[in-house]
Amino acid sequence: MNKKGSERKAIFLTAMALLGLIVGLAIFKGVSNFLDDTTYWKIYYARDLGLLMDIGMAARGDIEINYNFIQAEKPLVFKLKKQHIEIYDYNPEIKEPVLTTFRFATDNKIIIGTNELLASYFKIFFSEDKVNVSEEPLEQALCPGLNTSSAPEFTLIFVKSDNPEIEELIKNGLKIENFVITLSPELASLSLVVQKTEKESLNFYYEKETRRSKKLSCLIKNQIIEDNPEGLFISRLEKIEDNSEWKNTLANAKLGMLVKVNNLNNEIGKSITKGVISYYG
Amino acid sequence: MDDPGDSDERRMLEMFPKFIFLAAIMIIIIFFAYFFTINNLRTETIEREIFFNRIIYSTNALAYYDEDIGRTYLGRIDLEKLNTTNLEKSINYSNNYFFAARITLQGKDPVYYHKELWETLEPLAKAKIRGPGGADYRVKEFRASYIENGTLKSAPIKIEVIRARS
Known part of the structure; x- marks a missing residue:
């Protein structure tokens, strides 16, 4: 243990460990900045809306639901079809976008007003005989509380x-x-x-x-x-x-x-x- | 490093810190993969509950609805609606392979929602086969009231639902 060079070895290993930690943190920061969780949110929203359709059509009375896509970092297109929901990334350059879908059950006495929306906020209306969706204007949001004041x-x-x-x-x-x-x-x-x-x-x-x-x-x-x-x-x-x-x-x-x-x-x-x-x- | 007299054991001991470093890097990589992996959204339970509730409470399914006053009676079923045709029309999926159900009101014949699917999935559900291709079985029993021949009656009702696992 007390041989020549053992101290240098300890310092070398410590430096290697620190370097590894720095590289690991840098990679972590780089990857997290690059990625977004839009795919997760598309799946989430498709299922949430599909299940909401089932619930809304089973409910009694008229219901109006305010819904938003603000968790997804990129704009999403929402399509209400006869028996399923389609959600995909908004990108005019892509002719055939990849759809995330989820089915819901229809009722022969309830008309589904099919629609395609590109909006962050929209309303879903359920009544005894129909279901409709309509886009809503953007709402004000809470901004990051960073100190940016300057004379x-x-x-x-x-x-x-x-x-x-x-x-x-x-x-x-x-x-x-x-x-x-x-x-x-x-x-x-x-x-x-x-x-x-x-x-x-x-x-x-x-x-x-x-x-x-x-x-x-x-x-x-x-x-x-x-x-x-x-x-x-x-x-x-x-x-x-x-x-x-x-x-x-x-x-x-x-x-x-x-x-x-x-x-x-x-x-x-x-x-x-x-x-x-x-x-x- | 490889001086004469260095034994294999000594070299292994010298390699030990490198193994620790390698293990740390592997843990970091696995952590990245786990952290950035999109988590699966499991909604089977809630889908089944919504299906149950839709059968029981939906105005167009089984629930008794008084058109004169526009009121749906929770816990009361309409015997006229307790048939396969009405159930399949009021809960209609694009693909008939999701749910099958059997509703048994005491004293009445059982009513099926997708009878053929029920007969296909029931053995799978009973066998409790795991993984895709199997089926999940759940049952709810409660007391429901209904009107028969102008008389309000009450009887237990059993709703069994099988969900295809795919």
């Missing part, structure tokens, strides 16, 4: 939009609150890019700082919902694609957010401004 005079924000009017509107709204507008994303605390999209209602894309991005997108979304309560049915937050033209713009600033809205107008522009202001408030 406006020292907060540089880079703003860009494919609509010059909206860009000017947001810049002026931020200047009124004493934020500093910069033309260089590299110097900015926040790079904000706002675009119109033909796709679903409201998309947020980020490059880094996941929790801060979640908070910012949540605040902007809540503000848009408050100002436009009937306008939005689906919203999602995801990492920006590598081949996106705005990736570097988002990456160069301390925090970057690309907001895509399908009904971009002055009201939405003001709501986005208010959301950014409350983020730094």
Whole structure:
């Protein structure tokens, strides 16, 4: 035991163990950031809704159930068919999506109003003779309680939009609150890019700082919902694609957010401004 | 390391920390696999309970419904609805291989929900075969009231349900 080299060996083994621990934790963090549990939630929602159909049709009287898909990180499409539920990931690029289905029993005296919904919130109506589903507007959510406050005079924000009017509107709204507008994303605390999209209602894309991005997108979304309560049915937050033209713009600033809205107008522009202001408030 | 005079036992002892390290890495990998595996959602029990309740309480299944006042009487069954045709119409799955049931009201002939399936699955359920291809059997007995020839009567009713395991 007290031979030459045994002390060095102990130090070496300790270092190896520490290195193994660090590598293990890094892999764990990397994998957990990469994965999401959408598949689990699709199975869960399909079964939950299928069983809800059975229960609703057996119940007496009229029932209205508010349901939501907010646990799934990606938007889901819900199809109510005659004798089963279908749920799949919303992706316009995929022509034949993989369906998660679950059956329920029908009653010959109850009509099933088949429908296809792309919504985070929807209502299910049961009455003595029919079952219907309808989408509901997004509701405000609780945002992460991260401390992101910053004095406006020292907060540089880079703003860009494919609509010059909206860009000017947001810049002026931020200047009124004493934020500093910069033309260089590299110097900015926040790079904000706002675009119109033909796709679903409201998309947020980020490059880094996941929790801060979640908070910012949540605040902007809540503000848009408050100002436009009937306008939005689906919203999602995801990492920006590598081949996106705005990736570097988002990456160069301390925090970057690309907001895509399908009904971009002055009201939405003001709501986005208010959301950014409350983020730094 | 391999000095002259080093015995095999000594080399094994020197390898021991490496085995511990290897074991730790394997535990981490197994932990990852377990932690990130999508857990199975087992809903067989709740499906069976919902099926039971649907037979007993659904207005269009067995429960007595007074159309004049729009009230369904819990615990009272309608003898006119106690037949195979009505049961299969009021609880209709796309695939007839999920559930089979036998309802026996004391003093009456048993009524089946998917009789052919019942006859197929009953031996499997009795044999208690495990795994896919088997069947689960459950029974509920309670006292129910019914109206026969204008008289309110009460008798035990037994509802047996077999669920195909697949």
